[in-house]
Amino acid sequence: MSSADIYRELILDYYRNPRNFGKLEKFDIQAHDTNPLCGDEIEMQIRVGGENTIEEIKFTGKGCAISQASASMLTELAKGKPLEWVRQVAKEDVFKLLGNPDLGPSRVKCALLGMKVLKTGVYGYLGAHYDDPDGSV
Amino acid sequence: MLKSETIDVEAVRRDFPILKRKVHGKRLVYLDNAATTQKPQSVIDALVDYYSRYNSNVHRSVHTLGEEATEAYEDSRRKVAKFVGAQAKETVFVRGTTEATNLVRFAWGEKYVKKGDLIVATLMEHHSNIVPWQLLAKSRGAVLKYVGLTPDGELDMGSLEGLLRESPRLVAFAHCSNVLGTINDVATICTKARSAGATTIVDGAQSVPHLPVDLASLGADFYAFSGHKMLGPTGIGVLIGKKRLLEEMDPFEGGGEMIREVFEDHSTWNDVPHKFEAGTVNVAGAIGFGAAVDYLSRLGMDKVREHEVRLLDYAYDALSSLKGFHAYGPEDTKKRSGLIAFNYADVHPHDLATILDEEGVAIRSGHHCAQLLMRCLDVSATNRASFYVYNSYDDVDALRHGIEKAGAIFKV
Numbered sequence: 001m002s003s004a005d006i007y008r009e010l011i012l013d014y015y016r017n018p019r020n021f022g023k024l025e026k027f028d029i030q031a032h033d034t035n036p037l038c039g040d041e042i043e044m045q046i047r048v049g050g051e052n053t054i055e056e057i058k059f060t061g062k063g064c065a066i067s068q069a070s071a072s073m074l075t076e077l078a079k080g081k082p083l084e085w086v087r088q089v090a091k092e093d094v095f096k097l098l099g100n101p102d103l104g105p106s107r108v109k110c111a112l113l114g115m116k117v118l119k120t121g122v123y124g125y126l127g128a129h130y131d132d133p134d135g136s137v
Numbered sequence: 138m139l140k141s142e143t144i145d146v147e148a149v150r151r152d153f154p155i156l157k158r159k160v161h162g163k164r165l166v167y168l169d170n171a172a173t174t175q176k177p178q179s180v181i182d183a184l185v186d187y188y189s190r191y192n193s194n195v196h197r198s199v200h201t202l203g204e205e206a207t208e209a210y211e212d213s214r215r216k217v218a219k220f221v222g223a224q225a226k227e228t229v230f231v232r233g234t235t236e237a238t239n240l241v242r243f244a245w246g247e248k249y250v251k252k253g254d255l256i257v258a259t260l261m262e263h264h265s266n267i268v269p270w271q272l273l274a275k276s277r278g279a280v281l282k283y284v285g286l287t288p289d290g291e292l293d294m295g296s297l298e299g300l301l302r303e304s305p306r307l308v309a310f311a312h313c314s315n316v317l318g319t320i321n322d323v324a325t326i327c328t329k330a331r332s333a334g335a336t337t338i339v340d341g342a343q344s345v346p347h348l349p350v351d352l353a354s355l356g357a358d359f360y361a362f363s364g365h366k367m368l369g370p371t372g373i374g375v376l377i378g379k380k381r382l383l384e385e386m387d388p389f390e391g392g393g394e395m396i397r398e399v400f401e402d403h404s405t406w407n408d409v410p411h412k413f414e415a416g417t418v419n420v421a422g423a424i425g426f427g428a429a430v431d432y433l434s435r436l437g438m439d440k441v442r443e444h445e446v447r448l449l450d451y452a453y454d455a456l457s458s459l460k461g462f463h464a465y466g467p468e469d470t471k472k473r474s475g476l477i478a479f480n481y482a483d484v485h486p487h488d489l490a491t492i493l494d495e496e497g498v499a500i501r502s503g504h505h506c507a508q509l510l511m512r513c514l515d516v517s518a519t520n521r522a523s524f525y526v527y528n529s530y531d532d533v534d535a536l537r538h539g540i541e542k543a544g545a546i547f548k549v
Contacts, residue, residue, distance in 0.1 A: 003492040007546045016483070038487050039504045039517045062517050064485035107491060 006101040007065065014069035019076050022058045031121030035113050037106060040067040042117045044075070048125070052083045059117075064110050066103070071114025073097040078118060086122040089115060143444040144436050146529045152177040152432075153527055163497030166535040171315050171343060171476050171523035172501050173365045176429075180368055183428035187421050195420055196394060196411070210420050213427030214410075217375055220430045221341075221360070222351040227383060229376045229410040230423050234342040235265040237361030237376035238309070240413060241338055242269040244386040245359075246307070249336075252278035255305040257335070259284040259292055260513050261314040264506040266340045270309055279306070286513055290317040290466040297326065301333040308335045312344035312360075316505045316521065317466030318473035320348070327356040336382070342366055342374075346525070347445055347474045349438040358382055364422065368526075369429035373422030376413070383409040390415040433526075441526055445475030448524045452477055452533045459540060461549050465514055476523035478505070481540055482549040486518040492546060493539040500536070 029046035040063030049055025057075045061068060074094060078086065091108075094115050095101070103111055116132055123130035150156050155175045158165050167175060187209065193202035195210045211225070218228040231237045246269075250256065256270045260283045274281040282303075285296040292310070301308075308330040313320050327337045338359040344350055346367035352360055359382070363374035378386075388395055388406055392415035397405040406412045433441065449470040456462050461482030467473050481489055486502030493500055501521040504511045511517060522536055543549075 003495050003542075003546055006491065007488065012547060037503065039508075039511070040487075041517070064487040066488070104491075107487070110487065 002102075006103065006107075008099055008101075011065055011069045011098060011101075014072045015065035018059075018068055018072040020058050020072060020079070021060065023060060024056055024058050027056075029121040029125045031117045031124070033113060033117045033120065035063070035067065035109055038063060038067070038110060040064060040110055040113055042067065042071045042113050044071070044114070044117050044121055046121060046125075048083065054078050054081050054083065054086075059114070063113075066098070066107055067110040067113050070094055070098055070111045071117070074114045074118060083122050083126060086118060089119070091115065143447060144440050144526060146444075146527065149436070150527045150529075152179070154178060154181070156527060160497040160499070161495050163495075164535075166496075166498040166532045168522040168524065168528065168532060168536060169499045169501045170346075170525040170528075171366070171505075171521060173371065174346065174368050174525050175527065176370070176425075177368055177432050179432055180370065180425050180428045184370060184421050184425045187424050193420075194417055206420055209424050209427070210418070213423045213430075216427045216430045218377070220434065221345060221362075221377070222353040223360075223377045224380070226409060227377055227380045229378070229383070229413045230418055231361070231374050231376050231413075232372055232419070233363040233365070233374035234263075234340055234361045237359070237374060238265050238269045238338065238340070240376055240389045241359050241378075242273045244389045244413065245336070245382065246270075246273040247276065248387050250274075250277045250279050250306050254279040254307075255300070255303050256281045256307045256309070257284060257297075257300045257305040258282075258309045259297075259311070260286050260509050261290075261292070261317055261319065262309070262311055262507070262509070263315050263340060263342070264508070265342075266309050266311060266338075267509065270307070283509070284310070286510075289468070290314070291319050291472070292321055292326075298329065301329055301335070304333055305330075305335045307338065309338045309340070311340040311342075312350070313341075313347070313474040314466065314507075314510070315343045315476075316478045316507050316510055316519065318476045318478070319467055320344070320472055320474060323355045323357060327358075331356065343474055343476075346433075348442050352377060364426035364429060367429055368432055370422045370425040373419050373426045380409065383413070388415070389413050392416045394418070436526060444526065445524050446470050448528055448530070448533060449473070449475055449477065451530050452522065452524075452536070455533050455537045456540070459537070459544070461544075462540070465519060475525070476521055478519040478521045480516060480519055481543065482547065484543050484547045484549065486520045488547070489520055489540070489543050492543040493536070496535060496539040496542065498532075498535050498539045 024045040027045040028048040032043040042061040047056040119130040191205040193206040195207040285293040339357040341362040345362040365371040395415040464479045490502035
């Protein structure tokens with residue numbers, strides 16, 4: 001693992017200038033979670049549009065570059081997608097967004113916090129429950 | 138290199154086999170000593186010796202192995218007690234500081250804390266000296282309030298005195314903060330608390346490993362610390378309490394060893410400290426703890442302290458010139474133990490810790506189990522470099538080098 005590999009330009013750019021950062025005035029879905037190891041924190045809000053699509057999505061949070069950049073990138077990917085798409089999202093998709101860095105087990109949890117919040121919120125809205133396979137992500 | 142006037146770091150380093158290992162191809166620079174310390178060969182040998190030569194349960198069997206194990210276990214109790222100027226009879230072996238505070242919560246708190254009573258803790262406490270009192274306050278209908286901090290990261294004595302005027306039942310505070318490093322004036326606080334009619338419990342987890350501590354002159358009712366933060370094994374620590382209090386308290390856990398006689402409808406209790414040591418105890422851990430205390434006693438705690446102050450002074454000089462470096466806690470190194478919590482520009486502590494790890498440098502990053510303090514400092518996390526007997530100026534240089542590398546990657 002090389003930190004130059006993990007902290008590529010793109011991740012630092014999203015860390016310092018996160019896209020879709022902020023709150024929505026009107027939203028249908030809201031979810032929040034923290035990473036107890038780090039204290040990383042992510043909250044997401046989604047406004048659902050016609051045919052159950054993600055019309056608008058924003059997030060707020062604080063934490064390391066990995067957690068904040070991955071959450072921001074994920075909101076960009078999610079915008080405009082059907083809610084059902086969220087069921088298909090996998091951790092590999094998040095790693096791909098980050099450029100497939102070689103993260104250790106504890107930092108993987110930072111990377112996946114945004115996905116966990118997204119899934120928790122959308123699954124709840126769809127009347128399902130997201131059972132995190134990686135435990136306390 | 139640090140030598141002669143304090144301790145011979147090169148000689149000390151040879152006693153710690155783990156310091157030979159490489160991390161990511163680099164020399165291990167272990168600066169996470171406030172979380173747990175490494176173990177000298179003599180402590181490792183003490184554990185191996187117990188398991189390979191005289192492993193047996195204690196206080197039960199009259200055979201040779203049982204006698205030897207019991208003698209070694211009780212000898213360790215005497216050593217640990219003597220190390221801090223306490224009596225063996227008031228020294229209870231527990232799993233660690235957390236179990237000690239929980240023991241007091243149940244065995245003392247459930248008996249003596251009444252509805253409406255005030256419990257006082259401080260905003261610089263580790264969660265182990267907060268959460269047990271929250272649970273106690275909830276179960277007894279008591280109120281928990283916190284002593285505030287000064288901008289320099291010391292306890293606000295005005296705030297403490299204000300709370301003491303409300304006649305608290307218990308005052309709980311750390312001897313040294315695990316984040317700010319602040320060394321609190323235990324003797325003064327205990328005197329004031331006693332005048333207000335309060336019982337005191339002091340978290341010594343970050344003080345006993347780093348400073349000479351003489352409990353006879355501090356006057357705390359309860360004082361607790363952990364073996365693994367002072368070269369000993371994990372899973373062993375002590376609660377030291379005033380004998381009268383320990384005798385009056387209820388037992389903590391019920392089971393073997395802690396009883397004198399058992400009848401169908403009731404039991405009578407063993408003498409202290411055994412009354413609080415139910416079940417088979419951590420014999421190996423206690424013996425290893427004794428070996429750790431032997432090691433520190435040979436070095437001399439005055440010298441350990443002097444060594445850490447030098448490292449602190451050197452680290453302040455080396456790090457404070459870095460642009461964006463911000464340290465927390467008292468600036469006067471005489472007022473703090475051997476650790477520095479800091480932040481560096483907008484590099485999050487977890488990102489910095491990952492980059493440092495690649496350089497073989499191990500630090501702690503996060504909230505350090507002190508979330509009330511993090512909110513007080515208005516940060517979500519900090520880095521913490523904490524020193525011990527085997528750390529050298531070279532280690533501080535490696536830390537600075539790693540921070541500079543993070544600065545280059547993050548374009549600070």
